[in-house]
Amino acid sequence: MSAKIKLAIFASGTGSNYQAIEQAIRAGKLEAEVGLVVCDQPEAKVIEKARQNNRPVFIFKAVDYQEKAVFEQAIINELEMHAVDWIILAGYMRLVGSTLLKRYQGRMINIHPSLLPAFPGLDAIGQALKAGVKVSGVTIHYIDSGMDTGEIIAQEAVNVKIGMTHEQLQTTIQQIEHDLYPRTIQQLISKGDSF
Numbered sequence: 001m002s003a004k005i006k007l008a009i010f011a012s013g014t015g016s017n018y019q020a021i022e023q024a025i026r027a028g029k030l031e032a033e034v035g036l037v038v039c040d041q042p043e044a045k046v047i048e049k050a051r052q053n054n055r056p057v058f059i060f061k062a063v064d065y066q067e068k069a070v071f072e073q074a075i076i077n078e079l080e081m082h083a084v085d086w087i088i089l090a091g092y093m094r095l096v097g098s099t100l101l102k103r104y105q106g107r108m109i110n111i112h113p114s115l116l117p118a119f120p121g122l123d124a125i126g127q128a129l130k131a132g133v134k135v136s137g138v139t140i141h142y143i144d145s146g147m148d149t150g151e152i153i154a155q156e157a158v159n160v161k162i163g164m165t166h167e168q169l170q171t172t173i174q175q176i177e178h179d180l181y182p183r184t185i186q187q188l189i190s191k192g193d194s195f
């Protein structure tokens with residue numbers, strides 16, 4: 001029997017997508033294991049969630065490092081120590097640099113709360129509401145050097161109802177994310193080999 005694919009989850013905030021991935025693993029819907037959680041915000045709620053699941057957590061502060069290449073190398077050391085195959089960004093609020101890209105491009109994905117290429121970057125939900133679109137949604141894409149520009153893997157649309165608040169649209173979008181992300185990860189890893 002081959003070893004399970006190991007995921008590293010990168011997050012900066014609440015970690016609801018991280019939790020959804022853990023739940024899918026427990027439910028047997030995602031045949032993988034979380035080998036590491038990486039977080040750049042020492043106060044983030046995702047850290048507590050990871051600890052409750054007994055996951056190794058690598059916490060760093062970008063300001064403690066001279067430049068991005070240095071902290072990304074520190075992350076790579078951790079990823080290698082935990083034999084991580086795929087990097088799953090789930091609310092990681094940083095642009096990935098060339099050091100991580102060189103090592104993991106093609107095995108690094110992100111989830112974004114809009115139908116890319118519409119509304120990349122910060123507060124995609126607020127951007128969609130401001131633009132008055134009737135349809136928004138969720139995109140899962142590979143990471144490249146741009147901001148939410150990598151090749152699209154999966155998308156799901158959401159109707160934006162008249163008068164919907166930011167909170168309501170966010171809740172609807174996150175419900176979709178929590179289902180679509182684990183399903184998409186399962187499809188991807190069942191296609192590829194580990195490193």
Ligand code: GRF
Nearest residue numbers: 014015016017091111112113
């Ligand atoms: C998600 O909505 C995701 O699309 C975006 O950041 C949010 C993270 O939420 N990239 P959470 O921390 O997983 O709850």
